[in-house]
Amino acid sequence: MGWFGLLGMVVLPMVMTAVAGCSAVPVARTPLCGPSGSLRVGVMDPVEGRGSSRGAGLSSEQRESLGKLLTVASGCQVELEPLDSPERARMKLAARKWDAAFLPPGLTAFALRAELGYTPLRPLGLRQSSLSAVLVGEGSRLRHLSDLNGAKVGLLPRGSLGGFYLPLYNMHGLSLGRVSFALDYASLLAMLKRGEVDAIAWDESMPDPGPAVRRLQVDGHAIPLGSLVLSSALAKADYLPFLKTLDDAAAQMPESIGYSASGLPQQQKLQPLKAIVDNVESWSMPLEGQPHRVYGRKITS
Numbered sequence: 001m002g003w004f005g006l007l008g009m010v011v012l013p014m015v016m017t018a019v020a021g022c023s024a025v026p027v028a029r030t031p032l033c034g035p036s037g038s039l040r041v042g043v044m045d046p047v048e049g050r051g052s053s054r055g056a057g058l059s060s061e062q063r064e065s066l067g068k069l070l071t072v073a074s075g076c077q078v079e080l081e082p083l084d085s086p087e088r089a090r091m092k093l094a095a096r097k098w099d100a101a102f103l104p105p106g107l108t109a110f111a112l113r114a115e116l117g118y119t120p121l122r123p124l125g126l127r128q129s130s131l132s133a134v135l136v137g138e139g140s141r142l143r144h145l146s147d148l149n150g151a152k153v154g155l156l157p158r159g160s161l162g163g164f165y166l167p168l169y170n171m172h173g174l175s176l177g178r179v180s181f182a183l184d185y186a187s188l189l190a191m192l193k194r195g196e197v198d199a200i201a202w203d204e205s206m207p208d209p210g211p212a213v214r215r216l217q218v219d220g221h222a223i224p225l226g227s228l229v230l231s232s233a234l235a236k237a238d239y240l241p242f243l244k245t246l247d248d249a250a251a252q253m254p255e256s257i258g259y260s261a262s263g264l265p266q267q268q269k270l271q272p273l274k275a276i277v278d279n280v281e282s283w284s285m286p287l288e289g290q291p292h293r294v295y296g297r298k299i300t301s
Helices: 003-020 060-074 086-094 105-111 161-170 185-193 240-248 267-281
Strands: 039-043 078-082 100-103 119-124 132-137 152-155 175-181 199-203 213-218 226-230 290-293
Touching (some): 105 226, 119 240, 132 185, 152 185, 161 199, 185 213
Parallel strands (some): 039 078, 039 100, 152 199
Antiparallel strands (some): 100 226, 119 226, 132 199
C-alpha cells in the first residue's frame, strides 16, 4: 500500500466528516474504488515535454492536497502515483494499473484504445491547441523530411503525441541513423544545439527556440488538451458524485494541472490522433541510441 493509501486510512474518516457538513463540497454517495479496494490514480503533467524536476510538476504539498481531495471525492483510500516519464505512464495504462489518471494528450489518446477503454471526463492543461514540428539547426543541409535518412533524431519517450507519435508517423519509411530520447523539449533543444542530433521533435506552443534553429516540418494536426480519464469499470459505476466533488473543488487543484470544471474533453480533435497513435503503436519501436527504420502498415490520415 502506498503512502497515500496509509494516509487515507487515517485521514479519510476525519476529512469526510468535516466535508460532509460543507454543502459546497458534497461527499460521494457510494465509494468509487477500483478492483483493489482503493482508487489508484496516475498523475502526469498535462503539458507534454514541459520539463520538471518534480514528479508530474507537483510539490509534496500539492501531492498531499490532491490526494486528500481525491480521497474525499472517491470515498475510498487513494494511491496517488505522479510520474515524469510518458513511457512509464503508458506501461501503467497498458497494464490497467490505474483506475483514474490525469494525462497529457498523447497518453489520453493511448488510453482511449479499445482494449483499454478509459473514458475522458474533463480537459486538463492551460495551453491552447499546439502543433508538432521537427527542428533542425539553421545551417543544416536538411531541407525536407526525406533528408532525414541516416540522420540522428531526438524524440520524447513513447507516449508523447507531439514528441513521439506524430514525428514518427511523418517519418514513415525513413531509416534513421540513431534515435535519442529526452524527457522534455528543452533537453532536446540543447542536444540539437550541441550537435548531438541532427533534428528534434518540437511543440509549437513552447517558447520560441531562437534563431539558431529552423522548422523542417510542421504537422497539421492540432494537438488538444489532456484529460482526466476513468477506467471502463468505474465509468460504468455512479461516478457523477465523484466528478461533482472535483468540479466544486476545482480551485483547490494544483494550477499546473489546469483542471476545467466546466469543459468537456476535446474528443473531436482526439479521434484522428487516436487513429495515428494506434497505427504507430503497431510498428516496431525505436531504441535509445540505436538506428531505426520507421516502418509498418500506415493508415491514411
